[in-house]
Amino acid sequence: MSDPELQRLFARHSSSLCRYLNMYLKDHSLSMDIMQESFTRMAEFMTHSTIQDIDAYLYRVAKNLMIDHFRQQKKQQSIIISDEQWQGIPSRDKSLESVAIRDQQLKQIQQIIQALPSRTQEIFRLHREEGLTQMEVAQQLNISLSTVEKHLANALAMLIHKWKD
Template sequence: MSYQYYHSNLHAVLVSSYEDLKAFLIRKFGCQLLAEDVVQETWLRVNQLAEPRTVAHPRAYLFKMAANLAIDHLRSEKARKRHISVESAPEDISNGMPLPDRVIDYQQRLAILRRAVDELPPRCREVFLLHKFEDCTHAEIAERLNISRNMVEKHIIRGLAHCRDRLQQAIQ
């Protein structure tokens, strides 16, 4: 089997499996940005393979490669966060106040969340606010608004997803 065939075969499988691979990574790790980055990195790794090898199941090979790359990424991110928190700890502890850049970051995120909540449909916003800010249970909200508990859960999930999406869009 030639080098060109090996690469074009893996590329063809990667192209045809792109959406499936991305969906798999989102389900497994819960982050669309990570999934997109890992699929791109998988593409780069396939391009960097120096020696042709026979791969009996190229799709399974690519999914395993992508899962391993995602795990490596998460591990390095976790290590980076530990390193950052250790470095910034003395400044935070010294006077008990958060650093000014963190205050600004929190204020910006709060403004984004306020706008996101305002964008929700009225009933969804009402359910979301009752649950998150008045600590009402699903049963209490259902009774209070005369809707099913299932509908309460749907509104809360929709509100959380919308807020998460808005924060992710702002970070990009």
């Protein structure tokens, strides 16, 4: 496309294309920018190929640029976080207080478990700490599944009862 042809196309469509864009964008400056970018892309494309309907193609380029703008704007809105929002996000770093509380709770749990009968402690340890299923615990200790279930139920009942105290 020659410069005079591009100038004629610009004179014929620039204001209507800008109005078209402004209907959606509600920002005259942005509409002007996208309109100018549309003509720039048209000029670049026309140096390599021919277009049957230049007017329709121009509006299609403008619409695609506008859609790209909306996508980019939506992406940026999802990324923008205010200082107040950043402060509301919990830190992955554990505070000294929360670490101390967790350590204290773990000690209490260990004391409760140590107060259980030795067989119940062993079954509880195999199931909870070693990750064995109840059936695997029963097979390893050569006891019935119902015995394992009873010991685990007793251990959990004791943990719940003592934890409330």
